[in-house]
């Protein structure tokens with residue numbers, strides 16, 4: 001237990017009841033969780049009886065790694081995962097109680113929009129369907145089902161969405177499918193309404209730990225309460241100043257409720273920041289200062305004053321990207337050896353802001369990765385392949401059926417599919433199930449029917465062969481044959497105007513297949529919460545895990561690359577050198593309707609959104625360990641126009657020293673070189689005894 005301060009030790013050693021660690025950024029909250037896992041095992045709790053819940057799969061992977069560093073192999077059995085991955089496991093084990101097969105499918109956002117459009121008769125545009133999806137998701141996150149939504153509807157508009165939700169629920173049941181929100185809602189209902197299931201999980205879990213507690217939503221909190229039961233052995237860690245998912249239903253009420261719902265709650269505060277220099281921490285403290293305080297907090301750092309925080313004024317977004325690249329190169333040149341690329345992060349508010357940086361980095365030959373953007377599994381070509389796996393596992397997965405049968409198209413047209421869909425609904429069957437219905441030939445013309453039956457046979461045949469394909473080589477051969485028979489490469493070239501894009505997509509497919517084959521050979525372990533032994537597996541087993549995970553998993557590798565990330569995706573992480581880009585009024589804070597930055601009075605809604613924007617800025621600043629630059633642009637593209645811009649109000653709120661804040665690239669470089677030379681002189685040579 002070395003490397004913990006007193007308050008941290010206290011949090012780690014208190015294992016008997018509910019514990020809340022409430023503390024600012026970089027104060028070692030996540031560290032408390034990893035050490036507490038070790039401590040719990042030390043006190044005799046079996047690793048598989050510990051659940052540690054993180055916010056992203058990536059954070060889970062990192063935590064598992066850190067825990068392994070402390071306790072070795074036993075870490076493998078600890079359930080480290082996101083709320084959603086825990087939900088998958090619970091629904092897989094106990095969903096039958098709610099009438100769900102263990103082979104259920106998880107729908108991704110696209111599937112959901114498609115189904116919603118369909119529920120409304122198919123004439124709806126995408127934007128409207130997305131809007132419904134948003135509303136329905138919000139209802140679900142509050143724990144409402146369609147019936148409740150209908151009862152609570154305020155006006156005709158809401159009533160009509162509630163009716164669509166009702167149809168949507170029926171579809172999902174018919175498809176044996178669940179959406180993202182169900183992965184929290186269903187386990188919660190399982191525990192609430194089924195005492196035997198509740199007791200089973202409460203018996204299993206000896207301690208539950210939750211990181212980033214401030215970003216849980218109401219349903220997640222309910223789920224947590226049922227999981228821990230009366231004994232309430234749990235540890236939640238969080239920071240109200242870093243709550244940045246209000247727009248997705250996260251609620252600070254969960255922090256306020258905790259002491260009420262658990263009067264014996266042990267609240268521990270951490271005050272020392274171990275991440276950032278004083279200069280950075282001061283800027284962070286200043287920025288968050290105007291927000292109302294849920295709990296008073298003070299943070300200090302003993303890492304020294306460090307480099308002043310810099311403000312970089314840029315003409316436009318291209319210029320901003322160039323200056324970021326120059327800064328990275330400058331910082332690298334100033335140290336010997338130069339810091340690795342992965343020590344640098346460029347953070348911004350929205351995904352689309354990455355583009356100029358990508359271009360500039362590419363031009364400078366700097367390796368980079370975009371995190372928090374489109375993940376591998378979100379790519380259309382990967383989803384196409386996963387649709388087949390989903391179908392192997394759950395024949396009733398209609399969205400998967402539609403995807404697999406149409407990409408590439410195999411002589412089955414829209415009219416045939418529409419007729420099949422109608423027939424299936426009438427006969428209360430899934431589309432795949434309906435293929436083999438003896439009555440089908442009566443409603444579908446011969447040519448279309450042949451295409452469909454051929455497809456059905458292929459799926460069954462492939463499933464059968466996948467079950468008996470074991471190991472790396474066999475899996476590779478299988479996948480190669482399958483892609484060839486399907487004509488998938490040609491399909492990509494046919495459907496893309498640009499050959500370059502088609503080639504890139506095809507190379508994703510190959511990479512994916514390679515990865516699957518490696519899994520079949522047992523070379524890769526699972527990284528998303530379910531423990532799998534590293535032995536060879538059948539391709540069907542591999543497909544099964546992938547199909548379940550594909551919708552919720554990101555595959556990240558620790559590579560030496562500059563990181564481009566949205567602020568939201570940067571939560572919990574840290575880098576020695578951070579550039580916060582686009583800190584321009586209208587971008588961060590995002591343009592709010594009735595607020596021009598000068599007005600004294602704004603609506604409550606705007607005020608709350610502004611406070612969340614401020615927390616976002618706080619999260620960004622506190623990712624930096626040693627240097628921080630904040631850049632903004634005098635002009636930015638807005639649609640087709642260029643508009644004049646002001647620096648974000650948050651820059652003034654950082655209260656930087658005007659004399660040191662403005663960056664001049666040339667001075668900077670010289671200064672760093674000099675400093676390096678001084679340090680090199682001052683440091684005793686390693687050869688000296």
Ligand code: ATP
Nearest residue numbers: 003004005024025026027028029030031274275572
């Ligand atoms: P965030 O709010 O951003 O999630 P956090 O509170 O979870 O931050 P950690 O990520 O756990 O903070 O810790 C921040 C950094 O400080 C990490 O590099 C961690 O290893 C280090 N650290 C934490 N506690 C200590 C300690 N007692 N001694 C030395 N280093 C520490």
Ligand code: MG
Nearest residue numbers: 029030211572
């Ligand atoms: Mg953390």
